[in-house]
Amino acid sequence: MSTTTLETAGGVKVVKPTVASHIRDYIGRIRGGDLGALPAVLGLVILVLIFGSARSDTFFSAGNFANLFNQAAGVTMIAMGLIFVLLLGEIDLSAGFAAGVCGAVMAILLTEKGYSEPVALAAALGSGVVIGLLLGFLVSKVGIPSFVVTLAAFLAFQGVLLNILGEGKNISIPDGFIKSLNKDSLSVTWSWVLAIAAVVIFALVQFMRYRGRAKRNLVNEPIGIILLRVGGLAALILISTAILTQERAINPVIASLKGVPIAAPVIGGFLVLWTFVLSRTSYGRHVYAVGGNAEASRRAGIPVDRIRISVFVIGSFMAAVGGVMLVSRAGSVDPNTGGSSTLLYAVGAAVIGGTSLFGGKGKIIHAVIGGAVIAVIDNGMFLMDFSSGTRYMFTGVILLIAAGVDALARRRAAATGNR
Amino acid sequence: MAATPLLELRGIDKSFGPVQVLHDVGLSVYPGEVTALVGDNGAGKSTLVKCISGIYTIDAGTVTFDGKQVAIHSPRDASELGIEVVYQDLALCDNLDIVQNMFLGREKKSGIVLDEPTMEQMAGETLASLSVRTVKSLRQLVASLSGGQRQTVAIAKAVLWNSRVVVLDEPTAALGVAQTAQVLELVRRLADNGLGVVLISHNMNDVFAVSDRIAALYLGRMAAQVKASDVTHAQVVELITGGRSGNLGLPPEKPTDFVDITPGVQK
Ligand SMILES: Nc1ncnc2c1ncn2[C@@H]1O[C@H](COP(=O)(O)OP(=O)(O)OP(=O)(O)O)[C@@H](O)[C@H]1O
Numbered sequence: 001m002s003t004t005t006l007e008t009a010g011g012v013k014v015v016k017p018t019v020a021s022h023i024r025d026y027i028g029r030i031r032g033g034d035l036g037a038l039p040a041v042l043g044l045v046i047l048v049l050i051f052g053s054a055r056s057d058t059f060f061s062a063g064n065f066a067n068l069f070n071q072a073a074g075v076t077m078i079a080m081g082l083i084f085v086l087l088l089g090e091i092d093l094s095a096g097f098a099a100g101v102c103g104a105v106m107a108i109l110l111t112e113k114g115y116s117e118p119v120a121l122a123a124a125l126g127s128g129v130v131i132g133l134l135l136g137f138l139v140s141k142v143g144i145p146s147f148v149v150t151l152a153a154f155l156a157f158q159g160v161l162l163n164i165l166g167e168g169k170n171i172s173i174p175d176g177f178i179k180s181l182n183k184d185s186l187s188v189t190w191s192w193v194l195a196i197a198a199v200v201i202f203a204l205v206q207f208m209r210y211r212g213r214a215k216r217n218l219v220n221e222p223i224g225i226i227l228l229r230v231g232g233l234a235a236l237i238l239i240s241t242a243i244l245t246q247e248r249a250i251n252p253v254i255a256s257l258k259g260v261p262i263a264a265p266v267i268g269g270f271l272v273l274w275t276f277v278l279s280r281t282s283y284g285r286h287v288y289a290v291g292g293n294a295e296a297s298r299r300a301g302i303p304v305d306r307i308r309i310s311v312f313v314i315g316s317f318m319a320a321v322g323g324v325m326l327v328s329r330a331g332s333v334d335p336n337t338g339g340s341s342t343l344l345y346a347v348g349a350a351v352i353g354g355t356s357l358f359g360g361k362g363k364i365i366h367a368v369i370g371g372a373v374i375a376v377i378d379n380g381m382f383l384m385d386f387s388s389g390t391r392y393m394f395t396g397v398i399l400l401i402a403a404g405v406d407a408l409a410r411r412r413a414a415a416t417g418n419r
Numbered sequence: 420m421a422a423t424p425l426l427e428l429r430g431i432d433k434s435f436g437p438v439q440v441l442h443d444v445g446l447s448v449y450p451g452e453v454t455a456l457v458g459d460n461g462a463g464k465s466t467l468v469k470c471i472s473g474i475y476t477i478d479a480g481t482v483t484f485d486g487k488q489v490a491i492h493s494p495r496d497a498s499e500l501g502i503e504v505v506y507q508d509l510a511l512c513d514n515l516d517i518v519q520n521m522f523l524g525r526e527k528k529s530g531i532v533l534d535e536p537t538m539e540q541m542a543g544e545t546l547a548s549l550s551v552r553t554v555k556s557l558r559q560l561v562a563s564l565s566g567g568q569r570q571t572v573a574i575a576k577a578v579l580w581n582s583r584v585v586v587l588d589e590p591t592a593a594l595g596v597a598q599t600a601q602v603l604e605l606v607r608r609l610a611d612n613g614l615g616v617v618l619i620s621h622n623m624n625d626v627f628a629v630s631d632r633i634a635a636l637y638l639g640r641m642a643a644q645v646k647a648s649d650v651t652h653a654q655v656v657e658l659i660t661g662g663r664s665g666n667l668g669l670p671p672e673k674p675t676d677f678v679d680i681t682p683g684v685q686k
């Protein structure tokens with residue numbers, strides 16, 4: 001294996017990256033225990049192939065593909081927030097019922113109190129922020145372990161939900177923007193406009209970064225890797241859009257149904273927002289730093305307590321967003337909204353996607369990939385007529401495998417000095 | 420002889436609850452010189468360093484920097500003065516890369532966005548100025564670096580900020596022969612560039628190899644601060660283990676009455 005070196009900033013010699021060395025590095029990282037999202041992506045492909053071959057007519061239909069977005073949206077949103085919490089090595093067990101409480105606040109304001117949609121939406125998201133501040137304060141300033149704080153909150157929020165809804169009551173939300181969020185689809189024109197805009201912007205950002213670094217004579221990724229990445233994303237988005245803009249109504253004459261589900265750009269928007277925050281701002285850098293080594297961060301002058309509070313705020317805020325998506329999909333809220341498997345699916349999505357339970361390692365995209373895995377399992381096994389009991393058991397096993405992969409990868413990393 | 424000390428501590432006391440760890444400690448750090456801080460395990464070296472860097476607040480005593488009395492309450496205060504510390508327990512984040520670690524807590528930004536190219540450029544230039552010429556990539560995670568490379572990153576992080584005093588707490592403790600030599604060379608180069616360097620070490624060979632002055636702590640008291648050329652290995656070892664050596668060091672009886680006889684400070 002010959003390597004050429006080149007000089008970068010200030011004359012430091014570094015290995016010149018090529019497409020081959022890039023691939024070699026990637027394999028090296030995986031062997032060193034840094035698996036990232038790879039197991040989840042492979043798992044997703046395998047699951048899709050299995051369900052697709054078993055139920056090719058239903059699973060591979062455009063209608064089912066669209067349905068997957070709506071099914072995954074709520075859990076994925078909650079998982080995005082959980083990733084911030086997990087990055088610090090903390091946990092939020094209350095995120096599911098926090099979603100339920102925030103959704104109920106919104107539904108009650110919309111119906112019984114007669115407020116407008118923007119007010120109800122703002123109140124739901126605001127409730128999330130308040131919940132997060134409370135949890136973060138208890139963990140960071142009082143010093144109660146997050147496991148205990150959020151376990152208590154899990155119970156308490158379940159009670160809050162029961163009380164504000166009244167035992168067993170079910171509140172339906174009126175038609176409108178909120179209800180269409182996780183139910184309806186964009187028009188075909190808008191679907192294509194957004195898809196093409198996303199691809200073009202992604203390509204531009206990648207290209208501009210490449211040029212900026214080249215101008216400063218810094219080491220760049222080989223252009224082949226960048227083209228591969230842009231091409232891959234373009235293919236994924238454009239093919240998905242092509243499928244989703246097919247007619248999928250059973251009887252198109254009565255009501256036509258086509259276009260990208262609104263949930264998709266909502267997921268995509270939050271994915272871009274939080275990825276930007278984590279990887280391009282000093283706040284995000286500090287979140288990783290505190291998760292990696294809190295004492296080192298403190299010595300570097302990072303306000304560790306404030307960072308700790310902030311991740312709970314983001315966690316509960318995203319739980320509120322998840323709550324809105326859950327309520328929107330069901331068209332109503334009841335005492336079980338955000339309950340049963342919601343939280344475990346969200347934690348599962350983050351961990352299956354590749355975020356570490358030990359802190360310091362994770363990306364927002366993991367919520368999307370892991371959320372997709374969970375939605376596919378749920379959806380595919382339902383189509384294959386498995387009982388919900390079997391589905392739970394299977395999902396539990398998958399989560400255990402993902403957590404096991406995480407733990408083993410960590411040991412492997414420690415063994416290869418790759419911590 | 421170097422002119423005036425860049426950093427001067429006088430009468431530093433520090434207790435943890437009922438346990439007094441530092442008693443009336445004085446220390447002078449001169450620009451362009453390496454001052455070795457020696458002492459047995461538990462003598463209070465790391466505690467003194469953490470007092471200088473604002474991790475601990477001192478109970479009594481004064482800190483003078485560049486002729487002015489200063490109060491250091493936090494790591495931020497210390498770094499604003501130009502005091503940087505490389506800690507015994509390395510303060511690096513394993514999950515971040517070289518550049519990210521070097522700029523931790525002081526990231527360069529353009530608007531709200533991190534200015535990665537500028538940081539990478541500055542990191543590279545700093546490493547090059549320390550004659551670090553080969554790393555695989557500036558974007559390598561520090562977890563994958565060798566002990567010596569990690570130490571180098573920690574030192575580079577400390578000199579990145581036009582710092583004037585750099586304190587290194589046992590920088591060679593975990594290193595092999597070759598890497599120790601490299602780090603010591605680096606330490607010497609910092610002083611030659613005009614910085615005031617404090618080097619904590621248990622290894623007498625290292626101490627005599629690079630330092631201009633030696634300050635010996637004994638049970639939380641400053642036994643002596645002397646020029647390295649004025650003492651022998653054996654004398655320093657006696658200062659470390661017994662607090663005195665011949666006419667140097669703490670008086671035999673009643674160490675609490677000890678005033679300030681540290682020759683390096685007085686002359
Ligand atoms: N946070 C603390 N709380 C209570 N006691 C402490 C604390 N930190 C240090 N000490 C005590 O202060 C004394 C000096 O410790 P310090 O770490 O400064 O020693 P040192 O000279 O750096 O030793 P070494 O050579 O082993 O690194 C020890 O007796 C230690 O037990």
Ligand SMILES: [Mg+2]
Nearest residue numbers: 464465466507
């Ligand atoms: Mg020490």
